[in-house]
Amino acid sequence: MATTQHVIIGNGIAGISAAEVLRAGDPDSAITIIGDESETPYCRPMISLVLEGALGPERLPIRGTDYYQQFGITPVLGRRVTAVDTSRREVHINGARPVIYDKLLIASGADPRPVKAEGRDLDNIFYLRHQAHVRGMLAVMPDARKALVLGGGLVGFKAAYGLLRRGIQVTMLIRSGYPLSMQADAEAGRMVLTELRAHGLEVRVGAEVTAFEGGPAVRAAVLSDGSRLACDLVVIGKGVLPSLAFVRRDQIAVDLGIVVDRHMRTTAPDVYAAGDVAEGMDLARGTRWVNAIWPEAVAQGRLAGTNMAGREVAGEGSLGRNVIRIFGLDIMTGGIVDPPADDDGFTVVSALDPRRRTYRKLVFQKNRLVGMVMVNAIEQGGVLLGLIQSRMPVRLPAETLLANGFNYKQLLME
Ligand SMILES: Cc1cc2nc3c(=O)[nH]c(=O)nc-3n(C[C@H](O)[C@H](O)[C@H](O)COP(=O)(O)OP(=O)(O)OC[C@H]3O[C@@H](n4cnc5c(N)ncnc54)[C@H](O)[C@@H]3O)c2cc1C
Numbered sequence: 001m002a003t004t005q006h007v008i009i010g011n012g013i014a015g016i017s018a019a020e021v022l023r024a025g026d027p028d029s030a031i032t033i034i035g036d037e038s039e040t041p042y043c044r045p046m047i048s049l050v051l052e053g054a055l056g057p058e059r060l061p062i063r064g065t066d067y068y069q070q071f072g073i074t075p076v077l078g079r080r081v082t083a084v085d086t087s088r089r090e091v092h093i094n095g096a097r098p099v100i101y102d103k104l105l106i107a108s109g110a111d112p113r114p115v116k117a118e119g120r121d122l123d124n125i126f127y128l129r130h131q132a133h134v135r136g137m138l139a140v141m142p143d144a145r146k147a148l149v150l151g152g153g154l155v156g157f158k159a160a161y162g163l164l165r166r167g168i169q170v171t172m173l174i175r176s177g178y179p180l181s182m183q184a185d186a187e188a189g190r191m192v193l194t195e196l197r198a199h200g201l202e203v204r205v206g207a208e209v210t211a212f213e214g215g216p217a218v219r220a221a222v223l224s225d226g227s228r229l230a231c232d233l234v235v236i237g238k239g240v241l242p243s244l245a246f247v248r249r250d251q252i253a254v255d256l257g258i259v260v261d262r263h264m265r266t267t268a269p270d271v272y273a274a275g276d277v278a279e280g281m282d283l284a285r286g287t288r289w290v291n292a293i294w295p296e297a298v299a300q301g302r303l304a305g306t307n308m309a310g311r312e313v314a315g316e317g318s319l320g321r322n323v324i325r326i327f328g329l330d331i332m333t334g335g336i337v338d339p340p341a342d343d344d345g346f347t348v349v350s351a352l353d354p355r356r357r358t359y360r361k362l363v364f365q366k367n368r369l370v371g372m373v374m375v376n377a378i379e380q381g382g383v384l385l386g387l388i389q390s391r392m393p394v395r396l397p398a399e400t401l402l403a404n405g406f407n408y409k410q411l412l413m414e
Helices: 014-024 046-052 131-143 154-165 186-198 294-308 381-390 398-404 410-413
Strands: 005-009 029-034 073-075 081-085 090-091 097-101 102-106 110-113 125-127 146-150 169-174 200-203 210-213 218-223 229-230 233-236 241-242 271-273 278-281 322-327 329-335 346-351 358-365 369-374
Touching: 005 014, 014 029, 014 294, 029 369, 046 131, 046 154, 102 294, 110 218, 110 381, 125 131, 131 233, 154 169, 154 233, 154 322, 186 200, 186 322, 186 329, 186 358, 186 369, 218 233, 271 294, 329 381, 369 381, 381 410
Parallel strands: 005 029, 005 102, 029 073, 102 271, 125 233, 146 169, 146 233, 169 200
Antiparallel strands: 081 090, 090 097, 110 241, 210 218, 218 229, 322 329, 329 369, 346 358, 358 369
16 A cells, blocks of 8 residues: 655644654554744744843743654655645645645744834844744844834744843834734733733833834834834834645635645645644634634644544634743633623623732633633633633623632632
8 A cells, every 4th residue: 555645834843743653653654744934843932032042942842853853753844835636636846846745734833923114124124933034133133232022922022022131222013902812812911011011011002113224224203193113123023924825725724824635724725724824623612713822833733743644633722822921920820811802702801900910800701601811810711711611601690700819620610
């Protein structure tokens, strides 16, 4: 019998998680991984620790240098996939011959959301997604005095924090009214804003860049209110978009991400997708959603690998969640954090204690917990996330779940 040719696009955590499960479940198959970064697999969320100087780059790899050999994988690294043709089962690669697949996994992750501002291509304007971006920033850092960080999400904050720790004056520019608007709600956002400013970050909300000035390196940014901000280093951290420019939409269904079913199958035969590029069922929303977080990329990669190896296993769906420390604030969020105010299908309970700087908010849809925001009182966060994930009906009063000291035993005894 001919050997099955498994091809994986993407050398990130979703791709390698799939490859490892695939190797265990289908020992005789051929596995090829194509990735445009040339490093061995590394921990992407930790690249900001290299930026801030807390870790050396040698601490980032999550697999050894003999990884591909050990798992019998053919790596094609430093090469970009330019097209996939599902009718011919071909993957086209920049500067190399097309690769033929029997089964294909698209695990190409996400690209930073670009900014449409004049002067975007000036030197010293970076994204924070790849190790190479951090290397670029470190190279120009000795001459940098004033940095501008665009975006107030997780990546924007990590960039700002890293630069601040390096002694650089940082201004964060946030288009929405408060930081972490994708992860948290306005109340938590206000607490974060106060905290950022208290720790020496200048934060401007409700503004964006319309143009960069300088040459060859950036010297200033022009803002939407007409003002100019001097800067010699810029980091764009305005969220991500699934990386799928090579996907033909007449062959593979795409919404925001590549549409997948509970087996991580796309709409094309023998083509799967996993990780930041995939859009599957969201456990809190009950609709499709892209949950671009590390633990979901691991779980989805494994699920895709299991199914590619021939074991039909269906996943339950994914859940967006984050735990992040912003100076003195511990924040944990999950699911739907800000339901539409005019939708009476949701019930929200919250408790804010400005003196102790704690905040808790729970979002219910009928008798199910579907979302949470917790600031500086995150002890029961794991149990609450478990409740959202399980979609279990909750019979306890909402206020009981919200109270400090709520515990798992109370749930078992309800
Ligand atoms: C600075 C930073 C901090 C983060 N912090 C957290 C955190 O605290 N918690 C958390 O849960 N998540 C965090 N994340 C998100 C997390 O890193 C991602 O969810 C995760 O890496 C997704 O894994 P993936 O394998 O789907 O995609 P990726 O890790 O993006 O891997 C995809 C790979 O495919 C490659 N690729 C893309 N297109 C092509 C192509 N055409 N041809 C060949 N190769 C291609 C990419 O270059 C990349 O190497 C953070 C991300 C960043 C950047």
